[in-house]
Amino acid sequence: MKYIERSQEVEVGRRCLMLITQGRYSSYLDEYNKITILVPKSYYNGEIAPFKLINMTTSEAYELKVEEKFDFGNELKYSLSIQGFVTVGTEYQVMDCYKNTSYLFLGYIARTEEFDKRFYYNGDDLGPSYSKNMTRFKLWAPTATQVQLILYENDVTHFRRMKRLSKGIWELTIYQDLEGCRYRYEIVNNLVRQETIDPYAIASTVNAEYSVVVDPLKCVKVKHELRPKLNKPTDAIIYELSIRDFTIHPSSRVKNRGKFLGITEEIIDEKTGYHYGLSYLKELGVTHIQLLPIFDFAGVDENFPEQSYNWGYNPGQYNIPEGSYALNPKDPYSRINELRTMVNILHEHGFGVIMDVVYNHVYERRTFPFDAMVPTYFYRYDYQGMPSDGTGCGNDLATERLMVRKYILDSVKFWVEEYGIDGFRFDLMGIIDVDTMNEIRQLCEELYPSILLYGEGWDMNTPLPQAQKAAKFNAFKLPRIGHFNDAFRDNIKGHTFNHQDRGLALGNFGYANAGKQLLAGSSGLIEGETYMFYDPSQSINYVECHDNHTLWDRMKLSNSDENDETREKRQILAAAMVIFAQGIPFIHCGQEFFRSKNGIENSYNVSDEINAIHWDEVYEHEKGINLIKGYIKIRKAHGAFRFSNAILVKKHLRIFQHHHSVIEYTLKNVKDYGCWDEIHIFFNTQNREVNIPIVTNDFILIADEHQSGTEGIKSIEGELKMAPLSTIILVK
Secondary structure, X not given: OOOOOHHHHHHHHHHHHHHHHHHOOEEEEEEOOEEXXXXXXXXXXXXXXXXXXXXXXXXXXXXXXXXXXXXXXXXXXXXXXXXXXXXXOOOEEEEOOOOXXXXXXXXXXXXXXXXXXXXXXXXOOOEEEEOOOOEEEEEEOOOOOEEEEEXXXXXXXXXXXXXXXXXXXXXXXXXXXXXXXXXXXXXXXXXXXXXXXXXXXXXXXXXXXOEEOOOHHHOOOOOHHHOOOXXXXXXXXXXXXXXXXXXXXXXXXXXXXXXXXXXXXXXXOOOOOOEEEHHHXXXXXXXXXXXXXXXXXXXXXXXXXXXXXXXXXXXXXEEEEOHHHOOOOOOHHHHXXXXXXXXXXXXXXXXXXXXXXXXXXOOOOOOOHHHXXXXXXXXXXXXXXXXXXXXXXXXXXXXXXXXXHHHHHHHXXXXXXXXXXXXXXXXXXXXXXXXXXXXXXXXXXXXXXXOEEEEOOOOOOOOOOHHHEOOHHHHHHOOOOEEEOHHHHHHHOOOOOOOOOOOHHHOOHHHHHHHHHHHOOOOOOOOOOOOOOOOHHHEEEOOOOOOOOOHHHXXXXXXXXXXXXXXXXXXXXXXXXXHHOOOEEEEEOOHHHOOOOOOOOOOOOOOHHHHOOOHHHHHHHHHHHHHHHHHHHHHHHOHHHHOOOHHHHHHHEEEEEEOOOEEEEEEEXXXXXXXXXXXXXEEEOOOOOEEEEOOOOXXXXXXXXXXXXXXXXXXXXXXXXXXXXXXXXXXX
16 A cells, blocks of 8 residues: 655655755644644753644734753753643644744643543544445544545546544545445644555555445345354354365365365365365364464465465454455455355354454554554554554554544444454453453444454553453453463463463473363362463463464474374374363364374464365375364363353362373263263373272273264273373263
């Protein structure tokens, strides 16, 4: 997208130069009653008081009172109070005692609490509102002194001035059918004339160059009645995948490879009986599909998507689907309708659809619409006045500001209502404030109570008080919002950033005590113990995700002394711990068939060859896949694995240690929650056979190192012989 046209740059430069040479000092509106003047001593030794404020529209003048004056060596700083009323969005000049003037630029005022309250707009009509006879455009830009709609009709470009309303809203209604028309806004702030797309647009041209007006009646209808209902969050089994990775390789056998519609194709090989695409997901048995970003992101040229790769954590347009996943990204309807079709089909087959969202930063602050609308408002700044960078992406969204929060809430509501999204995974949730996350939760419960909310609750270095961060250490302030449990990950697998550290499943039984608490949902197994979460539904249990090494690649570093067969057993053991732990299990696509990325730890922009699922290699590991399918069936079959509160966990769950290698996970008196009254799971974490005495003789084996599922394999009497690195499940 363009930032400022060259001709506009020249005009802005000329006007600024004229003002500077007139005044030789700069003026900033920092609060409603405070103006800051910076004047070099080379200009009358900096002694230029008294000052007046002049309205450039009405020529009305106001007296300015010097409250403080500071000497900074080469310049003086004046702090002035205003004897009058300043209207944000109106142009002013400051005049010194020599009758020279300086343009009054907007300083910190957009970041003040008073500004936030004065210009909060609670309407639900921002962006374009289309009908056959008219389209109304609305934009929130309270500091702007002028806004124009630039409308492109075929080869004709129209500039239409918009009208300023209350609360900083600019509006224009055009009485004709604008379907398919491209548009942008031209906004003037601080003398800078900047073009930008519409942050509230719902359609765009390729690579987000222009926003587009579309007819909602020509968009595929989302069938909300098909959406799966979730009684409680712990009933979910989440499977994370990338639209592109899942089907881009020719071995996927799908027609629409790497596209939204590729996920919808059901394929069963007639010769082998192997499942691909949607058929594979159905066979696996998970309940929810978490998709890496599907909003419009930078990093991939939509005209030539095969020439570059990106996971998508580069927000370009929050409310528009990614064009590289569409069959025809040049057609604004293509991405909309294909994503909606995909969601409908996944719903038809019982899957919930979770969207990975990035409401913590934008890809490029200088060219994203936010600063064009209201400079500095949408982002956080540190104590030195520099943009904060807790995300590591050059900017942090100031989610605590009212209109930033509203934008996020409006966006979440849009995806739920217009695309039927069933859950949101929040990237770097520790950047977002507690109040915003709780308002999102309240909104989602009103829209659809089954919606899942969870995210990365890491403590990020952003200028937000610790008590306000939506981080894991504030989980008690975030009821019904889950957090990725990095303690589970690091204790079961080994520390993510210490590649030689082995976790419980990788052979270090020293993690057994911590493992007991983690398997209990990290919400308090024993009274008096410290624990992370209020209830198990806040714990997203995982050992692998798109970030960092796959577990298979990690074990090649930490368990390099072991052969592939041993490492496969360890990976299945880790998956069993994820699936049977109290809380919400999270499985990364490929975890069940030992996915490798050739040892690359951060594959966010490397080739398809590294990131793609190579389906010809998947079924080389059919035994492992079948074991994990069976574990999923067992979890879904009995509610005792899915307790929604810590009280029930404490009442029914006990965890023991055996032989310095085996953890026993026991659920008793659980007939009210499923077909078994007693369940015993044994995790053998060591590469040796172990015998476990069994006191009673009425246990049925439903899972061992060879098979798993809800059907009985055999009765167990007297003693249980456990194979190395295996999971055994007994029920009665």
